[in-house]
Amino acid sequence: MSKVRTRYAPSPTGRMHVGNLRTALYEYLIAKHEDGDFILRIEDTDQERYVDGAIDIIYRTLEGTGLIHDEGPDKDGGYGPYVQSERMASGIYLDYAKKLVDKGAAYYCFCTKERLDSLKKAFGDSDDSKEDYKEIIKYDKHCLHLSKEEIEDKLAQNIPYVIRQNNPLEGSTTFHDAIFGSITVDNEELDDMILIKSDGYPTYNFANVVDDHMMKITHVVRGNEYLSSTPKYTRLYQDFGWEEPVYVHLPLITNEEHKKLSKRSGHASYEDLIEQGFISEAIVNFVALLGWSSPNNTEIMSLEELIRDFDYRNINKSPAVFDIVKLRWMNSEYIKMMDGDKFFNMALPYIKEVISKDLDYRRISDLIKTRIETLCDIGEMIDFFEELPEYNVEMFTHKKMKTNTESSLKVLRDLLPRFEALEDYSEASIESLIKSYVSEKEIKNGQGLWPVRTAISGKQSTPGGAYEIMSILGKEESLCRIRLAIDMLEKAINE
């Protein structure tokens, strides 16, 4: 059996959206599961849509996600070039197209845009929303019947031309997909698609077939949206007399409205997600589970585990909704599993964004590790360290803690001199001080701790409790905040 070779063939048109990322991932996994090669090929045959810097985004994304390619523009494996515009320079696409012309499987077409437009037929109600109003065009093979002389003549006159596939009008074409099974389409439905554009570039569809064959790609993995055009690919393979690869068409990924993900939905691309505070491993893991599930029913899986367990035959047929809520959960799982040092390094920039004081960032980092879903949650969780927020005295009243303004005032008044006298502001020291006060007064932990935590944070909820926060804030700031609380409570009670 020949070595498995898959390819990721993006067109450099912008950021890599999660659908493309999943395609790349599955291609990588299929290859690596069989110890095969994963190839990167840039499909830049559309100069109109080419975006500067997009190739760098592709490199960055593959590197960031760990989908390391074995061959590509930057890694020659003997099947180059790996950029279609460079391949075109050698004239291979035109040569192959001409071979098809010689066989009668393709033909020159000189039709003008105007003539093509006249073939279009409107249907649907034009009063309806634009989406219902479509045009249908199937080329009428007008130029198929040009004589050899006529063609030579037009070519000599430099009349612009394209080369079209010559599909039969009768019979049917069948291909097999690893996920969707056998699909048969009447040849009558097959349009004579363009192989070579008038600018000399091949269309994606044609370049794909030629390149996949020349690069010995064994498994063609791509989005479901290509299912409809695959019969035309099959005809091309047959006309060339080439062996077809294994087709693996992937179900669509949709947004919550069950529509194709769009750039506007915000969470569409890998880089968007990174900016939203998601971590790479979680994104990869989550995306892997959109359309596939592990046979041993595990969900949190490293790339290595995915390689080991992935089997493309288990891929789902139905479209999957991209559920960012579940991604958030998975992201939080990855953060919790992460080594403390590693998390600290990732969290530090987010911490420094809201805290400029000289505090123990590492301890803050440890406090938030189990409490955040994305790195972007950090800011609002810890901003009170930097500055005490304005808060209402009513916050001291808590039913479950059995506290109110009076009881809180008493606790804080009792504790203030002890805190003032305390030298060691370590967590343990503060803890034993408060604990002994609580047992001395025979009150509940909550009755003693709620007022303190409220006073030093000004928040209903905080990462960590009173001991942790006080020890991080330090003596001076803690005392200052407690005195402020006492003032507020006194004022409120006297009114």
Add this chain to the structure above:
RNA sequence: GGCUCGUUGGUCAAGGGGUCAAGACGCCGCCCUCUCACGGCGGAAUCAGGGGUUCGAGUCCCCUACGAGCUGCCA
């Protein structure tokens, strides 16, 4: 409009004719607890509809409905 594909809880999903249809996210409740999280325990919630085939159907066939994709000198 035509062609193609799809349809198991709100979401991801297991399930290839025969236990009360797994599991996860989310949601709700309880426990733990100085708050919020973490963790633990429990709960509600699903086979789109209709016909067949069969002793028996989420699983096979047909129809309907709904959804999606394609219908570009885009990929």
